[in-house]
Amino acid sequence: MISKINSRSCFRxxxxxxxxxxxxxxxxRASLRPPITNxxxxxxxxxTYQREIYSTPRPFIVHIVAIDLxxxxxxxxxxxxxxxSNINQNSALTISQFIKKFDLQxxxxxxxxxxxxxxxxxxxxxQLGEDVNVLGQSISNTVGYGxxxxxxxLLCFAKSNMAQISTQQKCPGGTVWGIGGKDILVxxxxxxxxxxxxxxxxxxxxxxxTGDQIWLIVVDGKQPLYSEGAxxxxxxxIAINLGADRALNLDGGGSTTLAIANAYGTKFxxxxxxxKIPMNERPIANHLGFYALPKAQAESHN
Numbered sequence: 001m002i003s004k005i006n007s008r009s010c011f012r013x014x015x016x017x018x019x020x021x022x023x024x025x026x027x028x029r030a031s032l033r034p035p036i037t038n039x040x041x042x043x044x045x046x047x048t049y050q051r052e053i054y055s056t057p058r059p060f061i062v063h064i065v066a067i068d069l070x071x072x073x074x075x076x077x078x079x080x081x082x083x084x085s086n087i088n089q090n091s092a093l094t095i096s097q098f099i100k101k102f103d104l105q106x107x108x109x110x111x112x113x114x115x116x117x118x119x120x121x122x123x124x125x126x127q128l129g130e131d132v133n134v135l136g137q138s139i140s141n142t143v144g145y146g147x148x149x150x151x152x153x154l155l156c157f158a159k160s161n162m163a164q165i166s167t168q169q170k171c172p173g174g175t176v177w178g179i180g181g182k183d184i185l186v187x188x189x190x191x192x193x194x195x196x197x198x199x200x201x202x203x204x205x206x207x208x209x210t211g212d213q214i215w216l217i218v219v220d221g222k223q224p225l226y227s228e229g230a231x232x233x234x235x236x237x238i239a240i241n242l243g244a245d246r247a248l249n250l251d252g253g254g255s256t257t258l259a260i261a262n263a264y265g266t267k268f269x270x271x272x273x274x275x276k277i278p279m280n281e282r283p284i285a286n287h288l289g290f291y292a293l294p295k296a297q298a299e300s301h302n
Contacts, residue, residue, distance in 0.1 A: 047066070049064070074161070094257075099259060108218060126283050133285065158172075179288050186245070186247035213243075
């Protein structure tokens with residue numbers, strides 16, 4: 001009789017443990033997120049980072065990377081098409097893979113893309129290496145892919161490294177690197193968002209009026225009590241307060257990722273959430289990266 005009771009107790013204990021495993025896993029992943037504290041630091045020569053914490057009108061965390069495009073060693077880089085025989089299709093990569101593959105120092109997610117679905121942690125598309133198509137046009141080392149289309153605007157880099165955000169659905173002649181986004185948030189230092197949008201995880205690029213400064217603005221979202229995301233109006237105001245002349249909304253949601261290279265491979269500066277798992281990155285169609293000199297080398301030049 002005692003052995004039967006012990007067996008039942010053990011079985012119940014195992015059932016409880018199995019039921020708690022998803023919660024334990026989620027808590028562990030959530031513990032890996034960046035702290036909810038303000039921070040500012042130099043990442044690389046000409047590249048600084050700051051984390052800003054907002055508590056109203058809801059909790060959200062903003063990550064801002066400021067890049068001086070006139071700094072020696074800084075060069076943009078956009079994901080190339082997977083083959084020149086089919087330049088409208090890419091092979092899905094995560095930000096970490098992108099940084100490692102092209103030996104970059106920093107990268108964010110890029111254009112909206114299709115096809116896409118996300119049903120569960122094991123049922124989503126695209127998975128690593130699967131074919132995807134970008135929305136709007138992108139340019140990698142002068143090679144264009146994707147198709148210019150209404151409502152899809154671009155961030156463009158000239159050979160001189162200068163950046164501009166185009167509202168013409170295509171980049172000007174002589175563009176070496178370009179990546180497509182959607183909503184124009186700011187023009188001439190003024191917000192263009194006069195409509196309401198939900199709070200969400202978002203990625204925005206912004207430029208000054210001379211094109212020698214760019215900001216990467218990443219907002220964590222979809223994570224209650226940690227960061228619930230920002231509206232496009234809020235992002236426009238953040239960009240304006242930084243001194244932006246123009247700002248463009250890139251893909252967001254579970255694609256929202258900001259990472260840098262370090263001695264251990266790569267490190268997330270934000271808290272991506274793909275397939276409902278914190279600190280889990282999504283394979284995406286294309287990416288915007290930067291080369292830069294390390295801090296130690298930067299200090300030796302001073």
